[in-house]
Amino acid sequence: MLDQRLVRENPTLISRELKRRGIKLDITSLQLIAKNQRTLEEERNSLQATGNQIGKEVGQLIKKGIDPNSKEILALRQKGNQIKQKVASLEEEEKKAANDLREQLLRLPNLPSPDCPDGEDEKSNQEKHRWGNPLKGENLLEHWEIAEKLNLFDTERSARIAQSRFVTLLGEGARLERALINFMLDLHIKKGYLEVLPPVLVNTASLTGSGQLPKFAEESFRCSDDDLWLTPTAEVPVTSLHRDEIIPFDQLPLKYVAYSPCFRREAGSYGRDTRGLIRLHQFNKVELYWFEHPEKSKEAFKQITSDAEAVLQALELPYRVIELCTGDLGFSASRTYDLEVWLPGAGAFREISSCSICNDFQARRSAIRTKEGKNTQLVHTLNGSGLAIGRTMAALLETGQQPDGRVKLPKALIPYFGAEQLNPS
Secondary structure (H helix, E strand, C coil), X not given: CCCHHHHHHCHHHHHHHHHHCCCCCCCHHHHHHHHHHHHHHHXXXXXXXXXXXXXXXXXXXXXXXXXXXXXXXXXXXXXXXXXXXXXXXXXXXXXXXXXXXXXXXXXXXXXXXXXXXXXXXXXXXXXXXXXXXXXXXCCCCCHHHHHHHHCCEECHHXXXXXXXXXXXXXXXXXXXXXXXXXXXXXXXXXXXXXXXXXCCEECHXXXXXXXXXXXXXXXXXXXXXXXXEECCCCHHHHHHHHCCEEXXXXXXXXXXXXXXXXXXXXXXXXXXXXXXXXXXCEEEEEEEEEEECHHHHHHHHHHHHHHHHHHHHHCCCCEEEXXXXXXXXXXXXXXXXXXXXXXXXXXXXXXXXXXXXXXXXXXXXXXXXXXXXXXXXXXXXXXXXXXXXXXXXHHHHHHHECCCCCEECCHHHHHHHCCCEECCC
């Protein structure tokens, strides 16, 4: 959530930065609400201070032996009661103004980083670097064609169980998914991450705190009888691990790695993505998440991206790193690097990880602070996929495919899978 102080004092900055995202917004009305809310707060505080002083005067007079029913004390008490009534009225006005301001601020995205390249859409994204040698050639199969030959998953029966865009992994397919999850978790734990296994169902406050609500309500699955939603990403529950908390300064950074199933509606048609593992309503993901001191978050952004890249390098999967322009940024992100893995069968790079620095945007929505001495401030949060499991499996199948139908696995995964390759039955 954006800083209310900026709304009051520097609305031009907010308008300019949101315009970089392609959002044209007249922030005048929002500024008036923010200023009114602050004026009401200051007036209430002043009256409460006066009321407290009157209470002290009454107590001091009574200690001096003045009759509690004297005209002087009764007059002071009457004045105090009038102030209490006024304070109560101001509190209601202030509460309404604060709620109106919060509701509007919750719908505004984060401001882009000064380092984020300007652009209207993904066409203006910038490639930073590449790693590995992409496999290219004739007659290369796509992952779902390979999986069909190896009987790794079933989509038709999954549609019978649920609906389209779900998959049931079978045999070596299920085994490969499990191996990938364990491999990624172990790799990140060795890098200093603390493993957590959070709830898959999350409440409205958790989704709001991480930035998914209210904007993305239609893209999420909700339990109609409870204040619970199926999490779209482990970023949501991990953000709320420290909601409404003050994290001691000497504990930062807090680095978490979390495996979780993820659920998204994924409305619309995406051509070839309607087949296979690329775009599903339910998928597994290993998520990286940092709570960091504001002065160190830029370096943390480089590190979390490097940690996600390390998975692809260990699995010998060629990829490229793309920096998103302002018009393609996610709602909560201030700056984002996407990792795109090469899919030989599709002959294209596809996103497999998105690493973002959110600055204090999520921390303000979730009231997550740190304290050093007497100084309390909001932390910075960062997140990154480390990685999306289904897309990793797709890349492994296409990259490791052999002319005789076998699929060779990378050396790092063999101890987890228990074999060097997948074989046709």
